[in-house]
């Protein structure tokens with residue numbers, strides 16, 4: 001956890017700042033003495049005691065998503081995303097010289113996209129940046145903390161006020177995760193940008209049945225823009241289309257990592273997937289939308 005990431009955080013109990021944890025310290029403490037354990041893997045659970053009504057992704061769902069992403073199928077998306085986030089960070093940071101740019105990854109999951117952005121950023125003009133990754137799943141954060149040890153990886157519910165100072169973030173990234181428009185607007189600098197990745201209608205339609213995605217409503221661009229309209233204006237929308245060749249194991253991971261993973265009976269799934277050919281063609285269709293605060 002880099003100091004510049006901790007510096008942007010606020011204690012969810014009292015709203016005051018955190019102290020820099022010393023190397024080897026096992027808790028993150030605010031200046032009023034509220035203390036949150038730093039897990040062995042390096043993430044911090046700020047929700048302690050608060051509880052949450054959201055069902056978090058299970059360890060199996062998280063493992064499936066990580067395996068699918070690590071297979072590299074969505075790397076073309078990550079490359080375009082890194083370019084967009086990199087220039088948003090650089091443009092915003094140009095207005096506050098002398099500070100380290102801050103990226104908030106809302107619903108960071110296993111941190112794969114954040115890692116891809118970090119790895120490509122020196123070529124995007126922003127030499128370095130601090131990152132805060134929020135997710136409600138501690139299973140996901142265990143992996144995220146290993147992938148992005150410099151980031152502050154925090155267990156947090158995105159529908160609660162975010163434990164981040166107002167006007168601090170140069171970019172908020174949301175890849176297939178909940179969007180709390182008012183909180184994203186509060187934590188962004190005026191020159192900051194909200195970057196949202198959503199699937200387009202038709203995303204993976206070829207395997208929708210096998211992957212238990214039938215009946216899941218793909219989000220329309222207009223709905224996204226409307227849902228954020230109180231706080232953000234759309235600046236650009238970049239479509240990314242990726243032709244995929246998927247092995248049965250890939251299709252299985254897609255099935256388990258999505259909403260169906262919450263109830264997918266493994267045995268039932270095994271039956272459906274047993275009949276799959278060696279490779280299945282599918283098309284991933286995304287939109288990367290960039291919004292500026294109103």
Ligand SMILES: C[S@@+](CC[C@H](N)C(=O)[O-])C[C@H]1O[C@@H](n2cnc3c(N)ncnc32)[C@H](O)[C@@H]1O
Nearest residue numbers: 107108109135136137140156157158175176177
């Ligand atoms: C589809 S995954 C995407 C994860 C990551 N951005 C990626 O693309 O690999 C959605 C993520 O949002 C998280 N999530 C869902 N509801 C949340 C909430 N209320 N607060 C924080 N995270 C949440 C889940 O735990 C999950 O990691």
Ligand SMILES: [Zn+2]
Nearest residue numbers: 011014030034
């Ligand atoms: Zn406190």
